[in-house]
Amino acid sequence: MARSDSVMLSGGQVASLEPDRWNAARVELVVDGTPQSSVNLADPTDLAFEYVERIGHVVDLIGEPREAITAVHFGAGALTIPRYVEWTRPGSRQQVVELEPELVDLVRERLPLPRGASIRLRYGDAREVAGRLPAGLQGAADLVVVDVFAGATIPAPCTTVEFYRLAAGLLSDRGVLAVNVADGAGLAFARGQMATMAAVLPHVAVVAEAQVMKGRRFGNLVLVATRDEGMLGWLPRLVAAGPHPARAVTGDELTTLIRGAAVVTDATASPSPDPGRGVFSR
8 A cells, every 4th residue: 555545533533544554464443543453455364453452362272273253342443353254264244333434435445355254344422333233143243342532542332231231242152252442550440341341241351461461551452251251261371372471360269350330321431541742653
């Protein structure tokens, strides 16, 4: 890609597709200076971003290798994870929910989806669309990914127990909910999200870079929740898969971590903390 391509989003942010300065095969989606995701059309397994790689490893551990799955994605970004699912699990049925049609049009024009991929797009607010997805998806999803950002922050309506109940209702018995959360010192927001997910699903784990997990720097944490206790047997493999250094927290350690954190409701929700321009800026 020889030039930047951009669109104005409904909230006034500018989303652009820009060449990766260090890897000519990659294109980055950048929103108001914050890199969101990366695409390598020649190799969709090249996920580039740390938290996206962690979600990719969750995808790898569902069922049998290359088994087709049903997946629902809240937040399209550059469609990096849907591309990964299609590449590693051909024939998968996928539903993507995205607020910004202009963003999806730009991504699909400049970074076309694989031919024949069963990736359906629905446009609208993630919270609103979650409550009216087709009955055929209820209880059918092996994977639900929540990666909803308005610029650099997560909108409050997608952080609540009411929203997570809707997302959890899509899961099959073996289904996994994977949520990208961004937070910094003290992890007050992330701890609230952990407590909220634990109020909805019985088995919750958190995977992140070690210093982020300790609340020593701003970064991304991947929260994973399921009804299937056996899924937690994945954790050693999930940590071993990297990126490194990584930590996983679950069980008693998670209970200790979230002690004192309140479950987030529609009445109490607020957006995730703004990382500031210097944290993720290019």
